[in-house]
Amino acid sequence: MAGAHADDASSGAKPTALVDVDAGHHPSRSGLAQAAASHRPQQPADSRKPQTVTKRAPVGHRQAVVPQASEVVDVTGQRRDPVVAGGALGSRRDLDTPFSTRTVTAAEIQDRQVKSLARVFSEDASFVPNGNTYSYNSYSVTVRGVPLDDFNGYKINGAPFYMTTVELPLESFEQVQLLKGASGFLYGFNAPGGLIDYETKKPTDRTFVAADVGYSSDSVVSQHIDLGGRFARSMLGYRVNLEHEQGRTYNGSNVRRYSGSIGLDARIAPSLLWTADAIYQDRRVYGGIQGIILNQNGIDYSGSRLPTPVGGDTNLSAVPSTFFNSEVLYLASGLRWDLNDHWTGRVNYSHSYDWRRYGGEWPRLENESGDFQDFLTASQGVAIYDQVTALVEGHFVTGPFHHQLTFGGSWQGLTRLTARNSMNQAIGSTENLYQPLTTILIPHDFSFPQYRSLRSDQTSAFASDTIDFGRKWSLIAGVRFTDYRQMNYAAAGGPASVDTETPLTPVAALLFHPWRDTTLYVSYVQALEDGGTVGDSYANAYQSLLPIRSDQVEVGAKIDRPGWSASAALYRINRGAQYADAANVFVSNGNERLQGLEANNRIDLPWGFVFTNSFGWEEAVYQQTEADLIGNRVEGVPRFQDSVQLTNHVPWVKNLSATAEARYVDSIVGDSPNTFNLPHYVLVNLRASYTTKLYGKTLTLRAEVDNVANKHFWGFQASDYIYVGEPRTAYLNARIQF
DSSP states (O other): OOOOOOSSHHHHHOOSSBOOTTTSSOOOOOBOOOOOOOOOOBOOOOTTSOOOOOOOOOTTOOOOOOOSSOOOOOTTOOOOOOEEEOGGGOEEEGGGOSSOEEEEEHHHHHHHTOOSHHHHTTTOTTEEEOSOTTSGGGGOEEETTEEOOTTTSEEETTEEOOOTTOOOOGGGEEEEEEEESOHHHHHBSOOTTEEEEEEEOOOBSSOEEEEEEEEETEEEEEEEEEEEEEETTTTEEEEEEEEEEEEEETTSOEEEEEEEEEEEEEEEETTEEEEEEEEEEEEEEESSOOOEESOBTTBOOOOSSOOOOOOTTOOOOSOTTOEEEEEEEEEEEEEEEEOSSSEEEEEEEEEEEEEEEEEEEEEEEOSTTOEEEEEEEEEEEEEEEEEEEEEEEEEEEETTEEEEEEEEEEEEEEEEEEESOOEEEEEEEEEETTSOOOOOOOOOOOOOOEEEEEEEEEEEEEEEEEEEETTTEEEEEEEEEEEEEEEEOOTTOSOOEEEEEOOEEEEEEEEEOSSTTEEEEEEEEEEEEOOOBBOTTSTTTTOBOOOEEEEEEEEEEEEEETTEEEEEEEEEEEEEEEEEOTTSOEEEEEEEEEEEEEEEEEEEOGGGEEEEEEEEEEEEEEESSOTTTTTOBOTTOOSEEEEEEEEEEOTTSTTEEEEEEEEEEOOEEOSTTOOOEEOOEEEEEEEEEEEEEETTEEEEEEEEEESTTOOOOEEEEETTEEEEOOOOEEEEEEEEEO
């Protein structure tokens, strides 16, 4: 299936069979915004000084959680209870949630020198990145075999954010949380694989300043300042982060990024807290390719297998003037009122603005010898997202039953502007992956007039109740109602097409706590996700498809004890299938089934060693669809993944730690007919950190080498699209805290 390269920066940018008529993307059915995660005082992340966290309430007497600080996982592997902001379920510790989660803290992000979302969850076996950080697709990921929805699958403090083509500044976030499976109930319209929630850094109780300087291959240099504290007799708090990144990347492109964020709070009264957040980023990437096309507009790749992968440091760009530019603005404000010891109310508002302009290069691969034809695409677009959420959560007792109740409502509106015209044309002559390229000089000042192409509004109400039966059993029941309205506008004008939906999505779960640190659970959740608009390479181009229904059943276990922890989950997702039929009509028809097993564990070993492992198995097949697709594997889903890390505090060198990790990714089918596979690969990464004192200040030195063996591999970008895997890459960083 070929993607579309039209209408908006994201159209040329989004390799998918479905595009917006205005943006090359799915029209919004955005998930309902959760009230912002608790805006709480924090201490600066320090991988060697775990922060204070919320104490666990006794099982059977869980209170509405108001956490004091994010989870920090230090380099010794010690863990603290993560707090999950669970949308319509409210905030609670991970052991009290009936679904799988993964939290990566600022301390881990610093220790691993992570700059891209593709690397944030690279140690989780349910996670597959769909691009590299220096392409438009840096944001796109697949979880449990389902790509996250651009409109609904990404949140900032629980509020929706239009993530298309954006690489958010990770330096501004205290943690990034992956919630798997239950996102349809938690946040409304959403793909069933899950969602990612970014939590901004909060003001700190003590004044501090930290600065770091970093380097990554080929010659990218970065600078970062992080400062926080309180003033006005501790009534007002602030947290400021400023970043700059610039240089030549490993694949020959160049990056330039400026970003900044500020978090504020005011303790208006002992029980009333006002919070505010602002994030701005200007990111420019010049040169490089955006991905590799296999099938486009009825012209199919002629081979039955892919060419031998080229190295990730191979510059396949023949057009030096290509670019991908984006600007992001996010503003939010909220109030949290502790009504009494048992009840808390929250209300928050957020506004985001996302601008993109794009002139990118896409080689279309022709055969196993590596011949390709270059295509140039160009467009631009704007997305404006507003939301308001109010909720109340608390607990009470009725007879022998203890209740944790969450209820509230939300409104969100999305407006999109897109280009009236765009570019998607072949350039130059046939080139080859393994031969020098002929440079093509093309003016890079692409600009297109814009028009309002989409307006969507959602109003919703939700409620959930967690009922404790004694000290070991809990029942969770909840429901969400959404009133959704979307208007699509044509570039030529005229009346808008209107689509309305009023889905009711339930959730139910049963939890058993045989011990205070152990949970067994079974959960069921329904979801409704946007059906999308058909791309311009199909016979029914720009047709809006009906929403896709899905449901998930999950059975799991979690245990978290001193010295070791483990979790496992079995799940089955039934989801509506979409594909191109024999007449090149893109349809929603039939069903695809994704079922799998996830297992994660950590254990502290003698002599300072810590072993962690994440394993995933998934079988994803087409069902009840076109005869020639029934039984085929769903593209983009590896059957097996395994990630292993071994960390050690070197006993004979104080404050020195080292980590070795290996990741195996099984072969992936690249299209729905299953005509070609992306071969399996193994990546090995090494890193080390050393902390010392410099004039009485804490200095941390870090070094990492990813893909140590310089393995050449193909990555899956979308159906009929691939990308060149990252080469051996070095990262260096020095951080000092005052």
